[in-house]
Amino acid sequence: MTSYIPLRRTPIRERASVLFLEHGNIDRDDGGLVLIDADGRTPIPVAGLTCLMLEPGTRISHAAVKLCAELGCLIVWTGEGGVRIYSATEPGGASARHLLHQARIALDDTLRLNVVRAMYAFRFGEEAPQRRSIEQLRGMEGVRVREAYKRLAAEHGVDWQGRNYDSKQWRAADVPNKCLSAATACLYGLAEAAILAAGYAPSIGFLHSGNPRAFVFDVADLFKFETVVPAAFKIAGAIARGEDPRPDRPSAYQRGRESAAQKEVRPDVAVRHACRDAFRRERTLDLIVPAIHDMLAASGVEAPADAPEAGPPAIPVTEEAA
Structure with missing residues (x-):
């Protein structure tokens, strides 16, 4: 079974804002994500993102979702154009x-x-x-x-x-x-x-x-x-x-x-x-x-x-x- 080194979370104020993905498969690639589509493989710097918005033409693996949760990157599944939110992950908090x-x-x-x-x-x-x-x-x-x-x-x-x-x-x-x-x-x-x-x-x-x-x-x-x-x-x-x-x-x-x-x-x-x-x-x-x-x-x-x-x-x- 593959194991990963725990990753450090980037403070939210140091991150980029939002990345929209329209088409392709998202998977884990060592300490990051990769988008696989007709153009090949494109790295996604997930540790530096605040939110990943996925439109209907995308698919994401369990390993990729797990990495986003570990790094505190919110995933939102949206409709076309990002105008309808179907679901979103929630990183949870250690304090209430x-x-x-x-x-x-x-x-x-x-x-x-x-x-x-x-x-x-x-x-x-x-x-x-x-x-x-x-x-x-x-x-x-x-x-x-x-x-x-x-x-x-x-x-x-x-x-x-x-x-x-x-x-x-x-x-x-x-x-x-x-x-x-x-x-x-x-x-x-x-x-x-x-x-x-x-x-x-x-x-x-x-x-x-x-x-x-x-x-x-x-x-x-x-x-x-x-x-x-x-x-x-x-x-x-x-x-x-x-x-x-x-x-x-x-x-x-x-x-x-x-x-x-x-x-x-x-x-x-x-x-x-x-x-x-x-x-x-x-x-x-x-x-x-x-x-x-x-x-x-x-x-x-x-x-x-x-x-x-x-x-x-x-x-x-x-x-x-x-």
């Missing part, structure tokens, strides 16, 4: 203190409202109006989001008919909605990985509720208008003008040698590249976990102390925790 803290706040209406108000202030740069319920703040947020979509659409020359798409019918959506769906999918994967790394539960939300990824939506909303939403509208605008929107678009010589399939501009692929660059530029991975701690601290209650038998986190957040 943050989970207990999160649950306590969510079960107390006053504490939960404090957190929602802090999220509102974080997103919009101003205090939430007084004497508003969570439902009212959610409605106010929705209005501001729709206005932001219209503003970005006008800025980038996008024909925006509103947020309208069916996750089961990816191909039926218009280009702006495809771009926005692909962009938010990238951020959701990143946010979920950070939430799990910090020892919180993706399902226990504050503004959002009743969804297995309610807290993922809460956290992603804090960052989407600084990262993925502008990227989505920028790509959609470039496509509308007939431009090549890829950040690393090929030279004229390379375009002349591309096949018809390679020349086809896919909105989801272009958006993923733009989101990757936005995450790196805005240092999103460095900011997510501290933002979560700050939002929950606004509740006014402190997290409980670790139990004596608690071990280190499943995924280290900093070098000291590794």
Whole structure:
């Protein structure tokens, strides 16, 4: 039986963000992963990844899943374009203190409202109006989001008919909605990985509720208008003008040698590249976990102390925790 040397987990703030794989078989190759497809074998630096997003054209071995769990790389199985999440791994945590803290706040209406108000202030740069319920703040947020979509659409020359798409019918959506769906999918994967790394539960939300990824939506909303939403509208605008929107678009010589399939501009692929660059530029991975701690601290209650038998986190957040 093959045995492997235990591998050291890279702190989440030092990792790359999200890698999407559309086609091929993923297997373990010594201390890393390899993608096997028609083009051959491509190494995947899994130790330096936060999240691996697998679309319907992929298959992954038991050994590969085990390695991802050992290294703390979240695996998410998605639909076409990454817009529908079917399942995800969970690295687990050795301490439940943050989970207990999160649950306590969510079960107390006053504490939960404090957190929602802090999220509102974080997103919009101003205090939430007084004497508003969570439902009212959610409605106010929705209005501001729709206005932001219209503003970005006008800025980038996008024909925006509103947020309208069916996750089961990816191909039926218009280009702006495809771009926005692909962009938010990238951020959701990143946010979920950070939430799990910090020892919180993706399902226990504050503004959002009743969804297995309610807290993922809460956290992603804090960052989407600084990262993925502008990227989505920028790509959609470039496509509308007939431009090549890829950040690393090929030279004229390379375009002349591309096949018809390679020349086809896919909105989801272009958006993923733009989101990757936005995450790196805005240092999103460095900011997510501290933002979560700050939002929950606004509740006014402190997290409980670790139990004596608690071990280190499943995924280290900093070098000291590794």
